[in-house]
Amino acid sequence: xxxxxxxxxxxxxxxxxxxxxxxxxxxxxxxxxxxxxxxxxxxxxxxxxxxxxxxxxxxxxxxxxxxxxxxxxxxxxxxxxxxxxxxxxxxxxxxxxxxxxxxxxxxxxxxxxxxxxxxxxxxxxxxxxxxxxxxxxxxxxxxxxxxxxxxxxxxxxxxxxxxxxxxxxxxxxxxxxxxxxxxxxx
Amino acid sequence: xxxxxxxxxxxxxxxxxxxxxxxxxxxxxxxxxxxxxxxxxxxxxxxxxxxxxxxxxxxxxxxxxxxxxxxxxxxxxxxxxxxxxxxxxxxxxxxxxxxxxxxxxxxxxxxxxxxxxxxxxxxxxxxxxxxxxxxxxxxxxxxxxxxxxxxxxxxxxxxxxxxxxxxxxxxxxxxxxxxxxxxxxx
DNA sequence: GTCTATAAAATGATAGAC
DNA sequence: GTCTATCATTTTATAGAC
Numbered sequence: 001x002x003x004x005x006x007x008x009x010x011x012x013x014x015x016x017x018x019x020x021x022x023x024x025x026x027x028x029x030x031x032x033x034x035x036x037x038x039x040x041x042x043x044x045x046x047x048x049x050x051x052x053x054x055x056x057x058x059x060x061x062x063x064x065x066x067x068x069x070x071x072x073x074x075x076x077x078x079x080x081x082x083x084x085x086x087x088x089x090x091x092x093x094x095x096x097x098x099x100x101x102x103x104x105x106x107x108x109x110x111x112x113x114x115x116x117x118x119x120x121x122x123x124x125x126x127x128x129x130x131x132x133x134x135x136x137x138x139x140x141x142x143x144x145x146x147x148x149x150x151x152x153x154x155x156x157x158x159x160x161x162x163x164x165x166x167x168x169x170x171x172x173x174x175x176x177x178x179x180x181x182x183x184x185x186x
Numbered sequence: 187x188x189x190x191x192x193x194x195x196x197x198x199x200x201x202x203x204x205x206x207x208x209x210x211x212x213x214x215x216x217x218x219x220x221x222x223x224x225x226x227x228x229x230x231x232x233x234x235x236x237x238x239x240x241x242x243x244x245x246x247x248x249x250x251x252x253x254x255x256x257x258x259x260x261x262x263x264x265x266x267x268x269x270x271x272x273x274x275x276x277x278x279x280x281x282x283x284x285x286x287x288x289x290x291x292x293x294x295x296x297x298x299x300x301x302x303x304x305x306x307x308x309x310x311x312x313x314x315x316x317x318x319x320x321x322x323x324x325x326x327x328x329x330x331x332x333x334x335x336x337x338x339x340x341x342x343x344x345x346x347x348x349x350x351x352x353x354x355x356x357x358x359x360x361x362x363x364x365x366x367x368x369x370x371x372x
Numbered sequence: 373g374t375c376t377a378t379a380a381a382a383t384g385a386t387a388g389a390c
Numbered sequence: 391g392t393c394t395a396t397c398a399t400t401t402t403a404t405a406g407a408c
Contacts, residue, residue, distance in 0.1 A: 008392080024298035026212035030384060040393045042386080047391090051384065102296060109354050110288060110296035112210035122354050146370065153363045154344075161347030168295050168308050177339045184332065194374080216402060226375050228404085233373095237402065 009047045011037045017058050021104055025055060025111050052115060059121040062104045067128070069094070080139035081186050084155060087133065088179035091163055092172050102167030130156050142186050151185065158182055195233045197223045203244050207290055211241060211297050238301060245307040248290045253314070255280070266325035267372050270341060273319065274365035277349055278358050288353030316342050328372050337371065344368055
């Protein structure tokens with residue numbers, strides 16, 4: 001009659017993820033998580049021995065979902081140049097849904113979590129994204145105003161800058177400007 | 187025999203500013219501030235009725251010092267083009283001193299302070315910085331690859347992106363790359 | 373204006389029953 | 391594996407003496 005045990009664990013992580021992002025990791029207490037996930041206090045500590053463990057699981061989950069969402073977004077888009085520009089749309093669209101609260105990973109770093117496991121995950125995420133950009137740049141028949149590495153970094157910086165400013169202005173303006181600028185180099 | 191009363195108030199704000207930036211606003215308790223500033227609990231609440239008031243004062247102080255420091259840095263640098271590139275050096279040098287913890291203003295927004303006074307100050311700071319860039323762009327005899335507005339936004343986005351990535355990587359690499367990219371447009 | 377003492381609530385985490 | 395009850399700290403903020 002009992003549902004499989006995974007359900008509680010998932011509910012914990014889903015609830016924590018939402019709260020960590022929406023109101024901040026440090027502003028989210030264990031009490032609120034167990035209340036909104038509707039589970040017992042000790043169940044949380046059974047699955048995640050400490051709040052830091054829950055944080056690391058949150059980053060892993062976010063990383064996985066992020067690239068899964070990206071792959072789905074890219075499916076109907078063909079051509080490396082079109083895909084490079086679609087990266088801007090992907091992030092702008094995502095930020096609209098997230099109400100412009102910024103990048104999950106940069107947010108956590110900004111909350112001053114000095115845990116090394118946190119930094120490892122943040123860097124791994126950004127490194128993989130930069131590699132994703134680079135692979136498209138290599139395939140793209142771009143104007144060669146910049147070499148492949150430099151063009152990759154330009155797009156990467158424009159994307160990250162656009163999201164960062166989007167979080168401060170709570171809007172898409174700079175992400176959209178970033179795309180228009182990128183178009184002039186491609 | 188008594189020193190002027192401003193001293194205590196200043197010590198509170200200086201200590202709070204250091205802690206808010208270094209370990210985060212939400213992770214800094216009133217207790218730690220009064221201990222490290224070596225003042226009484228009620229003295230803090232006399233000068234700053236709530237922690238939020240202290241936060242707003244912190245943002246105002248940071249804003250003032252930021253531009254004062256910028257002006258001093260720019261003094262020996264002549265020519266708008268040179269000054270535009272010096273903006274990258276200014277922020278990279280500053281971040282080195284601050285141990286790459288990122289922009290004060292983007293950090294506070296990332297900590298999910300939904301206070302409107304916070305957003306007002308963050309936007310005002312960034313808006314003034316963008317205007318500073320724009321004024322130099324107008325004076326600069328640049329290559330006209332982009333119009334003045336677009337070049338301003340490009341430099342702005344590269345600068346903000348470089349700092350954001352610098353915080354995640356805890357190093358100057360992307361800020362330096364951003365400068366090299368900027369050089370190719372000017 | 374500065375102090376000490378304290379309040380009331382929330383924090384992360386644990387013990388032990390079932 | 392999930393539960394309730396509870397722990398010791400820490401949180402922001404206030405009261406009232408000097």
